[in-house]
Amino acid sequence: MHIYDSVQKTKLPFKSIVPHKASIYICGPTVYDDSHLGHARSSLSFDLLARTLKALNYEVIVAKNFTDIDDKIIKKVHETGQSLKELTSHYINVYRQEMRALGVKDADIEPKATESLEAMESMIQGLIDKDIAYVVNSGDVYFDTAKDENYGSISHQVVADEENQSRVEHNTEKRNPKDFALWKACPANEDICFETSFSKGRPGWHLECSAMIEKHFEGTNEYSIDIHGGGADLLFPHHENEAAQSRCATGHELSKYWMHNGFVNINGEKMSKSLGNSFFIKDALKVYDGEVLRNYLISIHYRNDFNFNEEDLLNSKKRLDKLYRLKKRVTPTKSSKPNIPFQKAIMTAMSDDLNISVALATIDEMISNANDKLDENPKDKGLKKETLANIEFLAELLGFGGKEPFSYFQIGIDAVTKNKIESLIIARNEAKKAKDYEKSDAVRDEISAMGISIMDTADGTLWEKL
RNA sequence: GGAGCCAUCGCCAAGUUGGUAAGGCCGUAGAUUGCAAAUCUGCUAUUCACCAGUUCGAGUCUGGUUGGCUCCUCCA
Structure with a gap:
């Protein structure tokens, strides 16, 4: 297995810190709104990674967090009159359902920020004790980036004169403009906050992930986890800050490999909450079947930008249709074993930093060959059994083609x-x-x-x- | 202002150590079919944004130009 490491900016052979085991942590959603196609693509990318590693006989543990406490959530709680729990559990449930509709396997661990407060408090306290973090008058706790000589090694963002360049307004109590909040004290009139030894407040976003990783993964004296994943926009500052906190708190690097998926664009424009052009998964699922949507969203390499449009979606659906037509031709039958060269070719492609394009081309070739042979000899039982096994193999690895073929072509027909x-x-x-x-x-x-x-x-x- | 990514056929897209352009869609010719559809077969980029360089040889390396995008602010 080779994966592209965003920190070293090169493809590296994957060597897990514990042989035959792979620990993966993915930055999950902040649950205050419906999820959009960008969340879907990120999830799908790492779902493919986990499935591939499993197929390579790794024992894979995937953790994906839910950020269920932050300013936007608090704001929405006040707007809607719901409790924090009501609001966040609603969006967590919706997220889970949508991901299942897309064929994303549930993470093994789904930590929530509000259930990890002790781990956060102790990590912050540890950093304060080392004088790497400091409490200011407001009660906020900041991370002193000057104390971490490796700060910047993840994203390679060397901001020499950030105060002049940055568009952010900085809290004047910070020692250094680059310093970021580990803990935010709550205003006097705010009741959604948590008591700690340093102040009453809520955790900083970056800190959550670091604390949850330490809580749920054993790690080694070199790294806490094998792979840390998330959207390309998280590289800086989110992952840089995560890495810094963890490095200073634990004395070793957070993750051995860092992977980042590209964006989903709509009409060539980045989809984001602030631009208000989000294409929500729930809306996409009203129009397209989850499997069709999955097949489309994974059809382009995870690191490339993805330009969502209906024409391309229909194109990728045609490829899926062909697979199901072939499945129809070999149904009913009992599967035997997948064709070894085929299986190998698919695994070779996926082992190369999830080269889905080559995998899909290999599938097209398999379909074409099987149809050709079935045209010649429609009763070839051995071929039928092997073909079905090939398709079942794909369903397990790539998450499509697993449906009963006749029902696939009847989706939405009453x-x-x-x-x-x-x-x-x-x-x-x-x-x-x-x-x-x-x-x-x-x-x-x-x-x-x-x-x-x-x-x-x-x-x-x-x-x-x- | 700083950091970085990308540019391959009408469309989507692969192309790790440089060695002479995968695959899909569309189009087209045919096999098959009452006609279709489905399926199969053939054809469809002397060329990889542009310029220069390194090399026996570059889509792949180096420098530059143009165009598009991202991060530096919540963001997958």
């Missing part, structure tokens, strides 16, 4: 419509038998008008929803 289609097909076949092609074509037009495509095969007339 029983009444289904009956109507089937009776029309019978009517058409009767007309065909009588060689009344004018009538049979008219019936076909009627079926097409319903958005259904039909195809005459040796096994009878099959239909698909377009």
Whole structure:
């Protein structure tokens, strides 16, 4: 397995800190709003990573956090009148459902910030004791970046004169403009806050992840985890700060490898909350099946920017349709073992920093070969069994192709419509038998008008929803 | 202002140690079919934004130019 490390900016062979085990931590969502396609892509990217490592016989532990306390959440609590718990658990549940709809496997550990306050407090206290962190009059606790000589080694952002360059207004109590909050004291009129030895307040965003990683992973004396993942926008300052805190708190590096996924753009523009052009997963799922959406979102390498548009989505759906048509041809049958060269080719591609394009090309080739052979010998049982095994292998590794093929082509069709289609097909076949092609074509037009495509095969007339 | 990424056929897109351009969509010719659809086969980039350099040889390395994007502010 080779993965691209964003810190060293090069592809590196993956050597886990404990042999045959891989620990992965992914920065999850802040739960105050619905998730958008960017969250989906990030999740999908690391889902693919975890699945690939599992297929390579690693024992994989994935942790993905929920940031369930921060200013935006507090603001929304006050706006809606809901309790903190009501609000955050709602969005956590929605997130989980949406991720499942996209075929993302649940993380093994899903820590919440509010359930990790002790770990945070002790990490902060430890940094204060070492004089790496300091408490200011307001009660805020800041990290003194000047105390960490490796600060900047993650993102390579060397901000020499940040005070002049930055557009941020700095708290004048900070020792250094680069210093960032580990803990934010709450205003007197704020009741959503937590008591600690240094002040009543809430955790800083960067600190949460560091504390949760230390809480849930054992690590070694070199690293806490193998891979830390997240969106490309988190590299700086979020991951830089995480790394600094952890380095100073534990005496070793936080993560051996850092991976960052690219953005999802809509109309060539970055999708973000502040731009207000978010495409929410819930809205996408109203129009497209979760598996189709997954297949599309993973079809472009995770580090590239992703330009979402319907034409490309339909293109990728066509490839998935072909896979399911092949599955239909080999159903029903019992699977045997996947074809070894095929399996190897897919694993080689995915082991190369998740080279999905090569994997997809390999799948297209497998489909083409299988169809070709089935054209020659439709009753080739051995081929059918192997083909089904190939598809099942893909379903496990890439998370698509696992559905029963006939139902795949009937997604969104209710029983009444289904009956109507089937009776029309019978009517058409009767007309065909009588060689009344004018009538049979008219019936076909009627079926097409319903958005259904039909195809005459040796096994009878099959239909698909377009 | 600082840091960095990207530019390959009409569209999407692969191309780790430089060795002579994967795959999909679309289009097109054919096999098959009552006609379609599906499936299969053939064809479809002397060329990788542009210029210069290194080299026997560069899409791949170096320098520059142009164009697009991101981070430095909550953000996946």
